Structure formats: structure tokens, C-alpha cells
Amino acid sequence: MRARVLGLAAVLGLAAATPAHAQGATVSVSPATADPQYATTLTLQGKGFQSVKNGHGGIYVFFGWVSDPDGGSWRPSKGGASGATFKYVQDRETKDNNGYQRFVAFPGSDTAASANGGVLAENGTWSTKLNIPGPRFKAADRSGGVSEVDCLKSRCGVITVGAHGVTNANNETFTPISFAVPNQQPAPPPQTKATTTTPPAVTTTSPPPPTTTSTSVTTTSVETTSEQRTPEPAAQAQPLPRDAGPNLWLLIGIPVLVLVAVGGLVLSRRRLGAQKGSAQKETSDE
Known part of the structure; x- marks a missing residue:
């Protein structure tokens, strides 16, 4: 035991x-x-x-x-x-x-x-x-x-x-x-959030005013001595009134007589000048 x-x-x-x-x-x-x-x-x-x-x-x-x-x-x-x-x-x-x-x-x-x-x-x-x-x-x-x-x-x-x-x-x-290539977890889906979309402010841009370049141009003006005038219509002879008296004829006659006298004087002077010229020519010929 x-x-x-x-x-x-x-x-x-x-x-x-x-x-x-x-x-x-x-x-x-x-x-x-x-x-x-x-x-x-x-x-x-x-x-x-x-x-x-x-x-x-x-x-x-x-x-x-x-x-x-x-x-x-x-x-x-x-x-x-x-x-x-x-x-x-x-x-x-x-x-x-x-x-x-x-x-x-x-x-x-x-x-x-x-x-x-x-x-x-x-x-x-x-x-x-x-x-x-x-x-x-x-x-x-x-x-x-x-x-x-x-x-x-x-x-x-x-x-x-x-x-x-x-x-x-x-x-x-x-x-x-x-x-082996390790398994990759898939990317989570993007979360959708309720958002209020505010439209973008529209900004209006005014174009700048055009730049004006001043060019001095010297203009030589030519003055014309002759002036163009609008011809006036010829005066038409008016008939003499019936009740024109002797005074009217006197007014018309006097100028006419003066013109006739002046014309006669001019003619006589021309004749006298012509006679003197002839006499001088004859003297020079002798």
C-alpha cells in the first residue's frame, strides 16, 4: 500500500x-x-x-x-x-x-x-x-x-x-x-445637403467713354471777291396814268433834253479833236 x-x-x-x-x-x-x-x-x-x-x-x-x-x-x-x-x-x-x-x-x-x-x-x-x-x-x-x-x-x-x-x-x-493588393474600402457617397442657391449678383460694367483725340486742322479759307447775288427781275414800265398832268410831262422832258444837250456837246468835241488832228498831219507832211 x-x-x-x-x-x-x-x-x-x-x-x-x-x-x-x-x-x-x-x-x-x-x-x-x-x-x-x-x-x-x-x-x-x-x-x-x-x-x-x-x-x-x-x-x-x-x-x-x-x-x-x-x-x-x-x-x-x-x-x-x-x-x-x-x-x-x-x-x-x-x-x-x-x-x-x-x-x-x-x-x-x-x-x-x-x-x-x-x-x-x-x-x-x-x-x-x-x-x-x-x-x-x-x-x-x-x-x-x-x-x-x-x-x-x-x-x-x-x-x-x-x-x-x-x-x-x-x-x-x-x-x-x-x-495581394489590400482591399480598399469604397469611398462613402457624398452627402446631399439641402442648400438654397442664391443667384449670383449681376454686375453691369459700363464701358469706358471713348477717348477722343482732337486733331487741329488748319483750314486756309480762300476769300472770293465776287459775291454771287440773286438777279433781281427787271423793272417793268408802268403805263402812265390817264390823269397825269403837264407837270408829269415836264418832269420827263427835262432829263431828255439834258441828255440830248450832253450828247451834242460830246459829238462837237469829238469833231473838233478830229479836225485838229488832220491839220497837224498836213503840217507835218509839208
Whole structure:
């Protein structure tokens, strides 16, 4: 009876010393696809991982390629090696690296100070963020050789393995990631608001008054000495009234007599001048 009790106690003690974990470790990724041209930040959540309290190390979280994504031959626990059966985006093993590599420490680990991916809870869960530079990256192997991985031609994803040289098959996982242009939410339709449209004020602009350029023109006027006058109609002789007396005939006769006398005087002078001219001619001929 005592032997049975001691045996049961030994079994219970062994169970208490075994690290707590759930079978089937998995990693959920958001978003499920990465951008084929630009860097992408993934939000990771792990569950079912083995958590070793005060244990050395923890788990490394990488983005990279594995030689046997559908099987398990790539795993370190099965003889796989970095640079041979799996390759990943390299980063500094410091807390302030570029986010391409994360270290999730065991609770109470002596390496917890350098953890940049949080702490693995006792219930086997953890969460962190991981940066992906793009679908292509260069990886180095143990011998220092560098090779390029094209995730558009090979299957790549999130890799978890034991950290700080501790191999742990329970914490080795591979979660495939595909590359595609992220879905963009359609722009919301414009909101139609009832607005009162006020017609624009019509501004009438009067054209400026035309500019008149005065040109001085010197006009030389030619004065005409002859004036054109409208000819007056000739005076018609009026018949003498019947009752004109002798005074009227006297008035008419006197001017006539004067004209006759003046005409006779002029004729006599012309004759006298002609006679003198003849006499002078005869004298000069003798």
C-alpha cells in the first residue's frame, strides 16, 4: 500500500514539473495578405504554445521560407537548420530592432529583458506585431552565403522556433502568408445637403467713354471777291396814268433834253479833236 502511495506521489510530482502547454500551437495573422510592393505590419496572436516558467529563452518569430511547408522536415527538432531548410528576414537580435524579428520570452526568463515581442503567458498565448519588408528578401546561411528568396514564386509565411539555442518541437509552427493588393474600402457617397442657391449678383460694367483725340486742322479759307447775288427781275414800265398832268410831262422832258444837250456837246468835241488832228498831219507832211 505504501509503495502505491509513493508511486502516485511521484507521478503527481512529475506532472507538476512538466511545462504547461496545449497541444497544437497555432498563429493567427491579420491581415491575412501582405502588400506585394510595400512593407506590411502583421498583428500576430499565438495560442497553444508551451510556456516554461523561469525557463531560458522562449520563441523566435520570423517571416520567411520553409523547404517543406506541408510537412515538418524543415523543423529544427527534426534536423532542420537555418539557411538550409528555412530562411527568414534577418534583423538585429536587440530589443530596438526594425521589427522583422521578434523574441517572445518565457515568463520569468533570464532573457526577458531583451524580449521585444512580449512574454509567453502561462496559458500558452502571446501577441506581437511583425514587419514584412516585401515579397523579396535576402537571407544568409551558417556558412555566410547569401541567397535571395522570392515569395511570389515560393510559399512564405510566419515561422516560430525555439529561441536562444533551445530546440522545442511544441513551439515550431509555419503559417503561410500570401501577397495581394489590400482591399480598399469604397469611398462613402457624398452627402446631399439641402442648400438654397442664391443667384449670383449681376454686375453691369459700363464701358469706358471713348477717348477722343482732337486733331487741329488748319483750314486756309480762300476769300472770293465776287459775291454771287440773286438777279433781281427787271423793272417793268408802268403805263402812265390817264390823269397825269403837264407837270408829269415836264418832269420827263427835262432829263431828255439834258441828255440830248450832253450828247451834242460830246459829238462837237469829238469833231473838233478830229479836225485838229488832220491839220497837224498836213503840217507835218509839208
